[in-house]
Amino acid sequence: MNGTGKTPLSVVLAGGGTAGHIEPAMAVADALRELDPGIRITALGTARGLETTLVPQRGYPLVLIPPVPLPRKPSRQMIDLPLRVRRAIKQTRAAMDEAGADVVVGFGGYVSLPAYLAAGPGIMRRRRRIPIVVHEANASAGIANKVGARRAAAVLTAFPDSGLPKAQMVGIPVRSSITSLDRPALRAQAREHFGLDPDAPTLLVFGGSQGARSLNEAVSAAAPELAAAGIGVLHAHGPKNSLDVPAASSGPRYVSVPYLSRMDLAYAAADAVVCRSGAMTVAEVSAVGLPAVYVPLPHGNGEQELNARPVVGAGGGIIVKDAELTKQYVLDTVIPLLTDAEGLSRMGRAAAGAGHRSAAGEVARIVMDVARGQVG
Template sequence: MSRPLRIVLSGGGTGGHIYPALALARYIEKKRPGTQFLYIGSERGLEKNIVPKTGMAFEMVKIQGLKRSLSLENFKTLWYMIKSTAKAKKLLKEFKPDVVIGTGGYVCGPVLLAASQLHYPSIIHEQNSVAGITNKFLSRFVSRIAICFEDVAKDFGSCKDKLVYTGNPRGQEVIEQIKDSLDHQGDKKEVLIFGGSQGAEAINTAFLEAYKELAKRNYRVTLVTGKKLYDQVKVNLTEDLRDNIELLPYIDDMPEKLARCNLIVCRAGATTLTEITALGLPSILIPSPYVTGNHQEHNALSLAEKGAAVLIRESDLTGELLLKEMDSILNDPVCEKMMAQAAYDMGVRNASERILELIEGLL
């Protein structure tokens, strides 16, 4: 099949739902020139700022998540769901897609439900090792369920016959973006510490606790604080920055920075783990305890159990422990190499191709 396609994408709230969708779109554009996309997002999520910059057609529906406790807000959510499903139906009838793909977030609910009611082929993509509430709800309505962690199969119950292991489209794209930088590491080993796009106060605090000892190490350390936390870290840093320490509020080109590192200290979001396994990087993972279903800890365990990462729970995190784990990896070439190989073996580098094959099989 070589004809251009018509594809509706939906996913939002966080970059972890948006960037895999955009990576998939860019891959399909290369393989099926002339393919047209419509992205349906929410009024609240990051997608309203990110997607229009790509030039992709973008529409919005109004939706919010269910509260886990008894709340009047849930009646409002139900009303939004009814209205947004009706709007999504109208958008789909106008666009006439070959397939509708959801990559997670509340906005996928009305869009994929509308696709089911209109009998359009549909796929949901679950990036985490614990399925999101929206994807679990949609699993009975969609045609296929693409997954990145085999552990998540248990969350889809009677819909297991729809499961296809694809991995995350972001992985191969990262490799393509930085392939010229992969073998250009300097003479000193480099560690990148970051807590996601917003930063993580607990990780910043551990860095500050370890700072005096880190300044004595023979490896370079970069801490990405998060824009809102940068000034706070600067104030709490009691000494001038040493030559081997770098402090940044944010990194625009994270894949490029990752390519030059020997060790990553970070949260355990699905997109981040996709990037570091695609590159074959050892990591120290500090899962956020504030996410639905504690899915970041499950993500981190998937790597730790394979020997690709060290898991430190935030409740156990101290500067001393962080420094100990960093030293144990970077001062042991055999350990570092084994972790890197284990991470690389977990990386999925043709996820977009697999999802395109899924699409073709539905048409």
């Protein structure tokens, strides 16, 4: 019971595996607690996902369920799939019963599929249905969310044409430490934190949590020219990678780190970004109003390029193919970008205008309406 004598709402969040699934879930969790401090939140995940670290760090309970990756080609895993799905559903139902779930919110990936299936009634239909809210962060919906959307009370997306029926576009939930970031106010502190030049235009480079070889090689090769142009660099190369930065005789520092644990300070220190274009990266970079050179992953179905197109179309960024990101591209495009203060300001305003700073709060309000039976 809460202070009003009513049983608090219970929300189960299914968004494990990658940061792109976990971070929106945690942003919604924070927004739910802002709306109702007594709300009960349970996160589902697997033992092999980043959620084992990220969810406890944010102060939320994590219940582990068996992973159910969907094979993309005929294999032994395909034969075993029905049994693995049944096991995962059984354990997920037990977790939902223990939590007294009023609503399940899925963010895609292999944690969401058993959650969507477990939210339905059992074979004998003695179990109550638990309403579902689906959030799709990518421009093209994945299999799990396509399954969940079929019986969801609300389907929310970050893009207008994700392929999900009856979808409402809300953007990607981003944590409040990013959406409320005052970059100019934090700039001096941020640059001191990383040991950067306090006054030089500064380029932030990162390729996701593991880094990206093409970004690492192209930008680091141009280190002397960047320094000669008066540009400082903060480069996160990935914990498993090393970076060979040619020495510069003078100019602002080129600071390389394996990983950025304080992305808020990294964004505050920067004037522009070279990065991949995963959905979460695009959401954060645009939310803080940073001009970006987006380098989509060259693999998969091309969804990373689709993620960046709205921001680029609004004038807040540039897309360059992975194979075309070379030292010469840095010299010809990135350096002129960083040395054009007026152009940077214009691109930053366009990026901020293309972002969705209020997405987490909007999703949280919809989730609570669904849990209370006011939607669906």
